[in-house]
Amino acid sequence: MLPWAVAAVVGGGGSGGVVEAAEAGKGAAGELVPLSRLPLLEEQGPDGVRRAIRRRSGWERRRRSIREAFESVAGPLPGMEKRCPLLPRVVSEEDCGAFVRIDLTYQSEPGGRVPAYLLVPKGAGSARRLPGALCLHQTHAAGRKVVAGLGRSPDDEYGVELAKRGYVCLAPAYPLLADYAPDLKGLGYASGTMKAIWDNIRGLDLLESLPYVRRGRFVAIGHSLGGHNAIYTAFLEPRLTAVATSCAFDAYVHYMRGNLSGWIQERYLPAFEAYRGRPGALPFDFHELIAGLAPRAFFASAPVGDSNFRWESVRAIETAVRPVYDLWKAGDRLVFRHPDGGHRFPPEVREEAYAFFERHG
Secondary structure, three states: OOHHHHHHHHHOOOOOOOOOOOOOOOOOOOOOOOOOOOOOOEEEOOOOOEEEOOOHHHHHHHHHHHHHHHHHHHOOOOOHHHOOOOOOEEEEEEEOOOEEEEEEEEEEEOOEEEEEEEEEEOOOOOOOOEEEEEEEOOOOOOHHHHOOOOOOOHHHOHHHHHHHOOOEEEEEOOOOEOOEOOOOOOOOOOOHHHHHHHHHHHHHHHHHHOOOEEEEEEEEEEEOHHHHHHHHHHHHOOOEEEEEEEOOOOOOOOHHHHOOHHHOOOOOOHHHHHHOOOHHHOOOOHHHHHHOOOOOEEEEEOOOOOOOOOHHHHHHHHHHHHHHHHHOOOHHHEEEEOOOOOOOOOHHHHHHHHHHHHHHO
């Protein structure tokens, strides 16, 4: 038993992704349709005239329009009406050698508690504050357990590995997966995506409440579902200063060659139903969301053999996004990799992601 860990918490204020059943378009090379809508460094004025964006102030206006488009589909980001005391409750605690694994729940909103694992390195609180990491799981029957070393899925154990490197890691559950089944409609959400974003934001509040965690600057990491969950959250949450993803996205307009069915689920983005069969009409896409992270650090691994997301599409996204990072003189903070292999987060890529955090987190 490690009383310091419990006291700190109580005292504080499978295949993965969305396409586990889909088999079409397994990343085969082919002609890609263009990415949708305006080029990122253009904006359309009230007079309908398109103008180049040459200053960061112009990009901030463009980013606000992307946020409006995203929230028109995912639903609005909650505000103060859903902020409430976190009231964390410890379910159990286990000494794992280099760190302590704490199973807990926290209140992300009135009437809603989120199950999560908190991984705390041994010796936390004895010296400087430690960095905090949001570790988001893929689509897996074991849910958050895989990140915490309890899912017999070694490639998903980035929470364990980061804790051994001195990060305080929070691994919250994703809505409507494994042991977490919130009433999304009853709680007022238009999508599981927005519920996950809010739970993650409150999870950062929980990390900030711990006296041994560095405040205001966190990293996020995730494979597949966990990766795009990290992107969505970071787009709306500036405290996430570095994001690392694996097998997490391609452009919606390229996804399964235009078949949005995998995304049209309550736990993801059900409003995509209105765009079934016409993904090019969607009001936002991943290149816009990732550009919206600039100048913060972003790492993406998109293997050439990924059966879920097309690596060529991810390459096109990088080409679109890089000029925005250049506008911020932050090109070194944008890293895309295309390793051999399939839909997994192998050790050598995870090591590169951790080194990326050490440079930019």
